[in-house]
Amino acid sequence: MFMRSLLIGVLAAGAFTAAAQESRFGTPATQADIDKRFWSTYPDGAFLPEGQGTAVLGKPLFEEQCALCHGTPAERGPNDVLFGGHGTIGTDQALATIGSYWPYATTVFNYVRKAMPYTAPMSMTNSEYYSITAYLLYANDIIGENDVIDKDSLPKIEMPNAGNFIMAYPEVPMPYRTQE
Amino acid sequence: MTDSKKTLVVDPLDLAAGNGLMNRRLFLNSALVGGATLATGGSAFAQEAIVGEGQEEWTLMPGDDLPEYGDVSRYEKGRVKRFVSEPVGLATAALGARTPLHMLHGTITPSGLHFEVTHHGIPDIDPDRHQLVIHGMVKQPFKWGVEQLENYPTVSRQYFLECSGNTRVNWAEPKPDQNFMYMTHGLVSGSEWTGVPLSTLLDECGVSPDAKWVIAEGGDSGSLARSIPIDKALDDTMVAIYQNGERLRPSQGYPMRILAPGFEGNISVKWVRSLHVTDQPVMSRFETSKYTDKLHDGKSLQFSLEMDVKSVITRPSNAVSLEKKGMYEITGLAWSGRGKVAKVEVSADGGRTWADAVLEPPIQSKMLTRFRIPWMWEGRPSILQSRATDEFGRVQPSRAALMAARGKQAYYHYHAIHSWSVNARGAIRHVYA
Numbered sequence: 001m002f003m004r005s006l007l008i009g010v011l012a013a014g015a016f017t018a019a020a021q022e023s024r025f026g027t028p029a030t031q032a033d034i035d036k037r038f039w040s041t042y043p044d045g046a047f048l049p050e051g052q053g054t055a056v057l058g059k060p061l062f063e064e065q066c067a068l069c070h071g072t073p074a075e076r077g078p079n080d081v082l083f084g085g086h087g088t089i090g091t092d093q094a095l096a097t098i099g100s101y102w103p104y105a106t107t108v109f110n111y112v113r114k115a116m117p118y119t120a121p122m123s124m125t126n127s128e129y130y131s132i133t134a135y136l137l138y139a140n141d142i143i144g145e146n147d148v149i150d151k152d153s154l155p156k157i158e159m160p161n162a163g164n165f166i167m168a169y170p171e172v173p174m175p176y177r178t179q180e
Numbered sequence: 181m182t183d184s185k186k187t188l189v190v191d192p193l194d195l196a197a198g199n200g201l202m203n204r205r206l207f208l209n210s211a212l213v214g215g216a217t218l219a220t221g222g223s224a225f226a227q228e229a230i231v232g233e234g235q236e237e238w239t240l241m242p243g244d245d246l247p248e249y250g251d252v253s254r255y256e257k258g259r260v261k262r263f264v265s266e267p268v269g270l271a272t273a274a275l276g277a278r279t280p281l282h283m284l285h286g287t288i289t290p291s292g293l294h295f296e297v298t299h300h301g302i303p304d305i306d307p308d309r310h311q312l313v314i315h316g317m318v319k320q321p322f323k324w325g326v327e328q329l330e331n332y333p334t335v336s337r338q339y340f341l342e343c344s345g346n347t348r349v350n351w352a353e354p355k356p357d358q359n360f361m362y363m364t365h366g367l368v369s370g371s372e373w374t375g376v377p378l379s380t381l382l383d384e385c386g387v388s389p390d391a392k393w394v395i396a397e398g399g400d401s402g403s404l405a406r407s408i409p410i411d412k413a414l415d416d417t418m419v420a421i422y423q424n425g426e427r428l429r430p431s432q433g434y435p436m437r438i439l440a441p442g443f444e445g446n447i448s449v450k451w452v453r454s455l456h457v458t459d460q461p462v463m464s465r466f467e468t469s470k471y472t473d474k475l476h477d478g479k480s481l482q483f484s485l486e487m488d489v490k491s492v493i494t495r496p497s498n499a500v501s502l503e504k505k506g507m508y509e510i511t512g513l514a515w516s517g518r519g520k521v522a523k524v525e526v527s528a529d530g531g532r533t534w535a536d537a538v539l540e541p542p543i544q545s546k547m548l549t550r551f552r553i554p555w556m557w558e559g560r561p562s563i564l565q566s567r568a569t570d571e572f573g574r575v576q577p578s579r580a581a582l583m584a585a586r587g588k589q590a591y592y593h594y595h596a597i598h599s600w601s602v603n604a605r606g607a608i609r610h611v612y613a
Contacts, residue, residue: 021386025331026322029313033323037313037454039403040395040462069269078269090478094589096469101480104463111465115300115402118270165472168484169409176475178577178585 039114043104048151053131055138055145061128062135065117073139083139089161099140103165105157109133109149130154260284262293263362273301276343277431278366281492281513282499287540287548288338289369291424296431297343297367299466300402303451307435310399312419316457319386326421326435329376335418336374337441338547340515342487343367344444344471344592350579352588356610360499364598364610365492368515370548373439375420378413378455387414387457395456395464396438396449406447407461408440409485416441416546419452442517442546443485444592446471476587487517488595489576491524491551491568502606505559510537511552516570520544523569524551530563530599530613531578537566557602563613564600579612 041047063072071077073084085095098108113129115121124132134149142157143149166173174180232240252260262277277296279289289295307326315321346367349357357363382394387410394413397405408417420439421428428434433450440448446466461467461483473481491514496502510528514521520543525534537551551566568576577585579596599613 021318021320021322021384023320023322023324023381023384025328026324026381026384027328029315029321029323033311033313034315034321034454037311037397037399038315038456039397039454040405040456040464042458042460043463044460069271079271089474089480090476090587090589092588094474096474098469102469104468107463107465107468110462111402115465118300119272121300121401121403164479165468165482166475166479168473168481170486172481172484176481176585178581179575 039110041106041110043106043155045106045151045155048106048109048154049126050151051126051130052148052150053127053129053134054148055131055135055143058128058131058133058135058138061124061132065124066132069118082136086141086160089164097140098136099142099160101161103159103162105133105137105142105154105159108136109154112136260293262295263360263366273298275299276367278362279369280360280362281365281368281494282361282497284494285511285550287370287513287550288424289371291371291426291429291432294369294371294423294429294432295341295343295367297345297445298400298431298450299404300400302431303400304430305399305434305451310435310451310453312436312453312455314381314385314455314457316395316455317388317391317459318382318457319388322381322385324381329419329421329436332376332380334374334376334421336372336422337416337418338370338372338544339439339441340368340370340487340546340548341439341445341448342369342490342515342517344446344484344487347490347594347598348591350594350596350598350612351590356612358498358610361492361494361497367445368513368548370513370515371423372425373418373420374422374425375418375436375439378417378419378438379415381419381455382414382457385457390459391457392459393457393461395454395458395462396447396452397454397456398433398437398449398451399453400451404446404449404466405462405464406449406466407464407483408438408447409483410457412440412443412485440485442487442519444471444487447485471592473586473590473592475590481590481593484593487515488593489516489518489521489568489570489574490514490595491521491566491576492598493526493564493566493600496564496602496608497600498608498610501608502557502602504606505557508555508557509552510555510564510566511550512566513548514539514551514566514568515546515548516568516572516574517546518570518572518574519546520571521549521568522571522573524549525567525569526551526553526555527565527567528555528562531565531567531597534567557606559604559606561604562602563611564602565597565613567597 069079085097085100088095130149137143260283264277265274279295311323311325313323394408417440437450438448493512514524524537526537527534537553540550582596599611601611
């Protein structure tokens with residue numbers, strides 16, 4: 001596999017500096033083609049959109065759009081618990097929430113923006129999604145109530161559990177494997 | 181004919197609608213029998229029974245017309261089926277449909293019984309309005325619809341798909357789950373997948389030598405995204421458009437999906453519409469919050485992508501009882517996300533002694549392999565187990581060894597030896613042994 005990757009890497013490197021690429025049956029994709037289908041944003045802030053929000057603005061949006069399924073910090077809902085659970089990871093009572101488990105704040109914004117509310121994804125503005133993200137971070141004691149969340153501040157937030165993830169590709173490291 | 185006095189018995193399966201409307205072929209059958217009675221009644225042959233006396237009715241009449249799309253027997257329908265979980269909260273879709281491995285044989289799972297996990301329901305995609313774009317660290321971004329993909333040379337390969345949540349109940353449950361096998365092992369299936377090698381499309385775009393990951397996104401209502409390592413993307417990953425010879429089912433990613441052989445199922449993104457070539461993983465919800473394995477020390481494994489070597493006895497299982505002493509076949513499935521299954525051992529005494537099972541060819545890389553071994557049950561309490569080894573010498577661990585390495589909260593990637601206990605009456609239960 002390594003040799004093949006190396007070979008393709010060399011070929012790709014050659015192609016990268018050579019003349020324009022050709023596709024036998026594909027059509028060149030425009031920026032509009034890409035933008036319509038590409039919703040990923042990255043931990044370093046790449047591809048985060050314009051807009052901004054705060055927890056104060058996000059709280060009523062969350063209560064109106066999200067709380068029915070996800071509950072509130074005071075009361076759990078039927079779907080994924082988003083608050084609390086701090087210090088439970090690694091115990092028999094592990095409760096993985098945004099605050100106790102998620103390693104990147106950018107993931108919260110990215111997922112909520114493209115996938116929520118469940119029955120009407122992508123139905124709000126970027127600033128509304130930034131505000132809901134801010135509320136989720138505030139309610140997990142990660143940011144302040146009036147902290148402004150946008151494409152510059154969001155990637156700088158340090159999540160409490162960020163340091164506890166171990167890269168397991170291409171191999172689960174010892175001692176978490178049962179065999180050398 | 182003595183038959184003319186026979187009491188009419190209505191088989192509920194013959195009912196076609198309410199208030200006694202019956203399947204029309206029963207009428208054809210009655211007419212046929214009536215006609216035969218008329219023809220023989222009072223003739224010189226009256227004392228002789230027709231030759232078909234005692235035959236079943238389906239032998240005495242022509243069968244149904246040929247359907248344009250075949251289906252299973254009506255006697256199988258509703259019996260051989262997946263276990264579908266209930267939607268939770270306001271979710272409109274069930275999370276999972278589990279394959280009834282204990283009811284199936286061979287290694288190919290019928291498409292309609294292939295397991296399915298969906299996080300945002302099954303989209304109803306018009307193939308004429310669905311396109312895949314490859315972009316990012318490439319010389320030239322391109323897009324393709326399914327009809328354009330059809331023009332490329334395709335490959336057809338048999339691969340298993342397994343959700344990394346398969347057998348998760350065995351991690352934490354204090355008592356062994358006694359539901360049938362769909363609850364413990366029904367999130368693995370095998371199919372023949374046909375598609376275009378992803379490397380073909382990436383090569384056309386001209387991938388940067390600095391690229392390290394390809395981020396796949398689906399067109400479902402969650403735009404589900406996963407990060408594929410570039411070496412896997414250029415190796416055996418395909419953009420699949422057919423399953424078991426026909427276009428993908430909607431629930432399997434119609435009209436196109438990623439198929440990353442041997443990797444946890446979630447990374448084979450269904451309904452794929454964007455492939456972003458980049459130098460970092462996207463850290464999507466499904467590779468951070470979900471599909472990461474919580475360890476006993478508070479750490480979590482992330483990107484544990486290759487499915488471990490694993491096996492399970494599918495028959496006998498807790499869905500059957502042994503009726504009497506005697507010879508039985510023990511059979512089951514084994515697989516490894518790294519390559520081929522090299523060996524499956526079976527124990528009938530709770531792991532004290534093991535015997536090599538016969539592996540049924542073809543033994544294919546990253547595909548289910550069926551094993552078989554005869555077993556004489558002498559009426560004694562027994563514990564049946566199977567233990568697979570792959571071509572790289574990886575051995576399926578005991579439950580105790582896996583627990584010692586990872587704890588009880590890992591949730592994903594449970595792959596330990598599964599145990600069936602048989603009691604003196606032949607009843608079978610799932611046990612931890």
